[in-house]
Amino acid sequence: MIEHTSLPGVILITPPRFGDHRGFFSESWNKKKLEAEGVNLPEFVQDNHSLSREKGTVRGLHFQSPPHAQGKLVRCGRGSIFDVAVDVRKGSPTYGQWVGFELSFENGKQLWIPAGFLHGFMTLTDDAEICYKCTDHYAPECDGAVKWDSCGIDWPIADITPIISEKDEKAQPLSAFDTPFTFEA
Numbered sequence: 566m567i568e569h570t571s572l573p574g575v576i577l578i579t580p581p582r583f584g585d586h587r588g589f590f591s592e593s594w595n596k597k598k599l600e601a602e603g604v605n606l607p608e609f610v611q612d613n614h615s616l617s618r619e620k621g622t623v624r625g626l627h628f629q630s631p632p633h634a635q636g637k638l639v640r641c642g643r644g645s646i647f648d649v650a651v652d653v654r655k656g657s658p659t660y661g662q663w664v665g666f667e668l669s670f671e672n673g674k675q676l677w678i679p680a681g682f683l684h685g686f687m688t689l690t691d692d693a694e695i696c697y698k699c700t701d702h703y704a705p706e707c708d709g710a711v712k713w714d715s716c717g718i719d720w721p722i723a724d725i726t727p728i729i730s731e732k733d734e735k736a737q738p739l740s741a742f743d744t745p746f747t748f749e750a
């Protein structure tokens with residue numbers, strides 16, 4: 566159920582599914598069971614849900630700066646996405662490094678992204694829905710974005726002009742980004 570990634574702190578979580586002739590049941594979030602596997606996540610205070618209608622949509626790379634930095638536990642409830650985390654903590658030995666994974670309704674995988682990492686995704690199907698838990702509330706004054714194609718990410722659908730928001734269109738490249746996060750060893 567737990568897979569640590571090449572970015573320490575970023576974790577893949579795959580809750581078990583109990584299938585039967587009707588379909589399946591899964592506990593999509595169970596604090597006690599995760600802690601039993603040594604995964605202690607901060608308290609979640611807000612759940613988000615977004616739908617991206619078309620394949621090739623990119624949302625991100627986003628963050629909220631302190632004092633409202635957010636950790637996120639992301640899952641894909643319909644369709645499929647390529648979900649990405651980028652380490653932007655000042656002083657981190659993995660600063661600027663990224664990991665990306667396919668999260669889908671089919672594979673049931675979830676990605677835990679701690680505060681101090683950028684988060685973004687590219688949809689691999691039409692009608693991709695994500696549901697994600699956040700460790701702090703939305704704070705527009707702390708909301709920020711880094712240009713989706715400025716971190717060397719190997720996005721799975723190459724040579725496309727993704728569908729992105731006006732905010733993401735205007736985002737600054739990672740090279741110009743002055744991170745508000747520090748690395749706590």
Ligand SMILES: Cc1cn([C@H]2C[C@H](O)[C@@H](COP(=O)(O)OP(=O)(O)O[C@H]3O[C@H](C)C(=O)[C@H](O)[C@H]3O)O2)c(=O)[nH]c1=O
Nearest residue numbers: 613615624625627628637684685686702703704730732
């Ligand atoms: C994030 C957020 C947004 N909003 C409102 C603000 C806008 O009127 C509207 C769309 O917001 P935005 O364009 O920022 O939504 P996304 O592009 O999906 O942004 C999110 O996508 C990336 C991948 C993330 O990880 C963040 O959670 C978040 O930045 O929802 C709220 O009311 N509450 C919220 O928590």
